[in-house]
Amino acid sequence: MPDEWLPQPATEDIQLVRVLHALGDPVRLQLLSVYLRGQEFACDLSGLGLDHLHKSTVSHHMKVLREAGVTSTRVSGRNRFVQLRRGDLDRRFPGLLDALLRGLEGEAP
Amino acid sequence: MPDEWLPQPATEDIQLVRVLHALGDPVRLQLLSVYLRGQEFACDLSGLGLDHLHKSTVSHHMKVLREAGVTSTRVSGRNRFVQLRRGDLDRRFPGLLDALLRGLEGEAP
DNA sequence: TCAATCGTTGGATGCTCGTCAAACAATTGG
DNA sequence: CCAATTGTTTGACGAGCATCCAACGATTGA
Numbered sequence: 334m335p336d337e338w339l340p341q342p343a344t345e346d347i348q349l350v351r352v353l354h355a356l357g358d359p360v361r362l363q364l365l366s367v368y369l370r371g372q373e374f375a376c377d378l379s380g381l382g383l384d385h386l387h388k389s390t391v392s393h394h395m396k397v398l399r400e401a402g403v404t405s406t407r408v409s410g411r412n413r414f415v416q417l418r419r420g421d422l423d424r425r426f427p428g429l430l431d432a433l434l435r436g437l438e439g440e441a442p
Numbered sequence: 443m444p445d446e447w448l449p450q451p452a453t454e455d456i457q458l459v460r461v462l463h464a465l466g467d468p469v470r471l472q473l474l475s476v477y478l479r480g481q482e483f484a485c486d487l488s489g490l491g492l493d494h495l496h497k498s499t500v501s502h503h504m505k506v507l508r509e510a511g512v513t514s515t516r517v518s519g520r521n522r523f524v525q526l527r528r529g530d531l532d533r534r535f536p537g538l539l540d541a542l543l544r545g546l547e548g549e550a551p
Numbered sequence: 552t553c554a555a556t557c558g559t560t561g562g563a564t565g566c567t568c569g570t571c572a573a574a575c576a577a578t579t580g581g
Numbered sequence: 582c583c584a585a586t587t588g589t590t591t592g593a594c595g596a597g598c599a600t601c602c603a604a605c606g607a608t609t610g611a
Contacts, residue, residue, distance in 0.1 A: 349545045350471050357463030358569080387571050392589060394569090411578050411587040426545040432537035436458045439534075467599085486557085496601050501559060503599090520557040520608050553611090560605075567598070575590070581583090 339399060339406040339413075344421040347402035352426070355401035356433070360386065361394050366437045368404060368417045369430070448508060448515040448522075453530040456511035461535070464510035465542070469495065470503050475546045477513060477526045478539070 356362050360383065367373055367381060378384075383391060395415060398404045402421070407414045422430050465471050469492065476482055476490060487493075492500060504524060507513045511530070516523045531539050 349542070349549055350466060350468050353462050353471065354466030357459060357466040359459050360569085362459050362462065386569095388588065389572080389590080390570055396589090397568095408588095413588070425548075426541055428537050428541035429545060432535055432541050433458070436535040436538060440458055469599085495599095497558070498560080498602080499600055505559090506598095517558095522558070554609100555611095556609075557607085558605105559607100561603090563602085564600085565598100566600100567596105569596085570594085572593090573591090575588105577587085577589100579584100579586075581585095 337408045339408060341399050341405055341418075342402045344402075344418075344425055347421065347425050349426060351401040352403060352422075352429075355397050355403055358394070358397075360390075361398055362437070364394060364398065365403065365417075365433065368415065369434050369437070371416075373415060446517045448517060450508050450514055450527075451511045453511075453527075453534055456530065456534050458535060460510045461512060461531075461538075464506050464512055467503070467506075469499075470507055471546070473503060473507065474512065474526075474542065477524065478543050478546070480525075482524060 356365060363382060367378070378391065395404070395406065395413075399406055399415075402418060402425075404415050405418050407416075417430070419430065465474060472491065476487070487500065504513070504515065504522075508515050508524075511527060513524050514527050516525075526539070528539065
């Protein structure tokens with residue numbers, strides 16, 4: 334069975350206010366900082382400071398990020414592979430992700 | 443009586459997640475797009491698409507933006523003069539405001 | 552001095568959101 | 582085939598939030 338992708342907005346439908354709202358949460362902003370360097374698979378986030386959260390809570394945050402157009406999720410068997418929509422976001426809002434990455438680095442060294 | 447400034451966080455205390463949360467609202471993001479070109483005085487925002495909002499609602503949004511470190515408010519008599527904290531934000535999160543400005547221009551031309 | 556102006560504050564209301572728990576669906580290893 | 586794994590969905594609950602309204606305080610023009 335080939336892999337599938339969970340539904341996500343088209344690049345031109347990504348709205349700035351929804352992106353900002355999605356990232357204006359401590360948990361989701363930390364997820365962004367994880368995704369900003371290479372893809373990770375979802376929910377198994379041991380050792381990332383999210384151990385205290387229930388798996389359904391993490392799943393909820395992933396959905397918010399995906400529906401805002403921030404991330405892209407590929408379904409492969411039992412696992413979900415999540416990655417940033419780097420190209421799409423850079424095309425739609427040039428410089429935004431770079432500024433966020435620098436901001437995250439400068440805040441929690 | 444000399445002008446006063448309403449309380450606001452120090453530059454080094456501005457948190458990225460609070461900025462993103464403050465801007466993750468349609469009304470406040472529109473306020474940002476107003477402030478992004480020159481200062482404006484508060485609450486009297488006729489003809490900016492915010493006529494439908496009660497003055498206390500606008501006052502609330504202004505407070506959120508100020509407490510997040512996005513704007514700075516000077517009290518002069520009965521009026522409040524609000525402006526972006528351009529320098530502080532550029533120093534703290536380089537490129538962020540520029541990216542947001544371009545994003546706002548590209549979205550609602 | 553007095554009334555009009557500008558904005559804030561407090562309460563009230565309804566909606567959204569973050570979180571957990573339990574049940575569920577899908578997949579896979581034995 | 583069965584049990585363990587992986588993540589989603591649904592419901593519930595409390596907190597936060599956006600909004601309006603009324604009342605208030607401060608300021609200023611007449």
